[in-house]
Amino acid sequence: MALPPSLPPSSGRPARLVVLVSGSGTNLQALIDRIGAEGEAFGAEIVAVGADRTGIEGLERAERAGLPTFVCRVRDHETREGWDRALAEATAAHEPDLVVSAGFMKIVGKEFLARYGGRFVNTHPALLPSFPGAHGVRDALEYGARVTGCTVHFVDDGVDTGPIIAQGVVEVRDEDHADHEAGGNALHERIKEVERRLLVDVVGRLARHGYRIEGRKVTIQ
Ligand code: GAR
Numbered sequence: 001m002a003l004p005p006s007l008p009p010s011s012g013r014p015a016r017l018v019v020l021v022s023g024s025g026t027n028l029q030a031l032i033d034r035i036g037a038e039g040e041a042f043g044a045e046i047v048a049v050g051a052d053r054t055g056i057e058g059l060e061r062a063e064r065a066g067l068p069t070f071v072c073r074v075r076d077h078e079t080r081e082g083w084d085r086a087l088a089e090a091t092a093a094h095e096p097d098l099v100v101s102a103g104f105m106k107i108v109g110k111e112f113l114a115r116y117g118g119r120f121v122n123t124h125p126a127l128l129p130s131f132p133g134a135h136g137v138r139d140a141l142e143y144g145a146r147v148t149g150c151t152v153h154f155v156d157d158g159v160d161t162g163p164i165i166a167q168g169v170v171e172v173r174d175e176d177h178a179d180h181e182a183g184g185n186a187l188h189e190r191i192k193e194v195e196r197r198l199l200v201d202v203v204g205r206l207a208r209h210g211y212r213i214e215g216r217k218v219t220i221q
Helices: 026-042 059-063 080-092 112-118 136-143 175-181 185-211
Strands: 013-022 044-051 069-071 100-102 120-124 147-154 165-173 211-214 216-221
Touching: 013 026, 013 059, 013 185, 026 044, 026 059, 026 185, 044 059, 044 080, 044 147, 044 185, 080 112, 100 185, 100 216, 120 185, 136 147, 136 175, 136 185, 147 185, 165 185, 165 216, 175 185, 175 216
Parallel strands: 013 044, 013 100, 044 069, 100 120
Antiparallel strands: 120 147, 147 165, 211 216
16 A cells, blocks of 8 residues: 655644544553643644543543543444444544554554555554564564564554554563463563653654655655
8 A cells, every 4th residue: 555655844833643542541641741741842732532442541541631532433333444434534523644543453444544544653562573463562472582662653554564663672571471471461561661752752753853654664854
């Protein structure tokens, strides 16, 4: 799928962000906190938070921050395409410059990508192209990788295959295996510390400076 090649640098006004979440929303919170601390200097503002389910901490964080929210559940639509169209329309209602998938655990479809290809950023808890999919942390650990981390990338029509913007590395510790077997998520928590900083940094730089996507190469201008 061809991604639009560029977004111009911000023209004085903050870039409009729609953030999509499915869970605890700590990446969303990191964005809210940085924007709260830096104000317009950050270069972007969150105009809405969308989710694919109700009853999640991510939506509560948005509400506490006074942000508009919307929920688009697959089960409320007859077809996956219908859900995808509804998600695209609910997102479009907020006229975003960039859409950020911050722990949004759904693969979007054709309609959403037609509108937001090249403007849709995802964060993934592994060093892509290794360990794509819904279990990136577990899969890296079970494979025996000694380093893993996180990847912020543009979304294309594959699963975690789009052009990479930035990555952060996290060492796997011997004790992570026992922790995982006991049902813990210490490794994911260490990844998320790196991930939150990386995502906020990347979103701010994309918004302030603009970017170009040429093939697989992303240049922040
Ligand atoms: C993050 O680690 C993100 O990379 C991951 O979900 C977590 C969400 O945390 N996403 C995926 O695994 C997508 N394949 P948060 O809700 O606390 O921001």
